Every structure is written in structure tokens, then in C-alpha cells.
Amino acid sequence: MIRYLLIEEERFEDAPFVGALVCAISCPMNCKNCFNKHLKGLEVKKASAEEIVDTIKRNPFHEGMILGGLEWSEQPDEMLDLAREAVSRDLKVMIYTGLTIEQFLHKVPDIRDLRGDIYLKYGAYHHDLPGYRSRYGVQLASRNQKILQYRSREEEYWFRAQ
């Protein structure tokens, strides 16, 4: 089962596609001025990966799934199950992490075996570094953060940062 806090439909700004945001259950980062404080403490829900993807696919505007809100690398197996289910049903996937790429791949090494249209936003939030709009059209919260479009291990994995 996947534990999550909420699903927010029709997000236009968080990914290079219209997607549903599925929020992880916790974040250990303690960034100053955390902009997701309001999520912490919400009731935890549970559903299978199939049920969550069913919910996302029911909305014809959805091209993909956004894994964000809090930190999915704290739930690596659940994150992989969800991402696998989504790409197997032709959804794009955007993953948000406050970790560096190296830290993220260390925690979720099997992400490299996934095939599909997958993006990773990485980097911690620094309130004193002004944000910017990436070339994918996504507004990033601080200047050090970047987005990578992902390819599987067989296709020479990560490439194209911004």
C-alpha cells in the first residue's frame, strides 16, 4: 500500500505537463521558511498504486503524476511502486526532492531501471536564493534547484539539466 497525504488535481505549474500532485507523508529537511508547512500533520491515507493511478487517469486533463509536497525519498519503495504503475499506464512522472542527485540515487538506486517520461527536480530550498522559471516552464523555489529529464540505465540515464 502507498501512504500519502493528499492528491491535488490539475496542477499546471509544477511540471512540464498537467498532472495530479500526490503528496508524501513527511519531510526531514527542516528548511527555513518551509512553504509546505501546512501539509505536515495532515492525516495519512493509504491506497494501492493502482487505485491512485486510477484516480489520476479518471481526469482526462491529466498527462502525468507529480510526486512532491513532502519528501518521497523517505518512502523509496512506495515511490517506485507508484512511478512504475504510472509509467506503465502512459503517464509522465515528475519527482520533487530536496536532496542532491547523488543523495537521491543513493536512497533510490532502482529508479535508474525505470523506463518512461520521467523528470526529477532536485536541490534543497534556500529561502535567500531567489527562484526562477526553468526551461521546462516550471517555477523553481530557489536558484540552486534544477530539473533533469530522466532516461533509464539502458539509455544512458540522466541528461539535460535545468
Ligand code: SF4
Ligand atoms: S524540502 Fe520542502 S517540504 Fe521539506 S522542509 Fe524543505 S521546503 Fe519544506
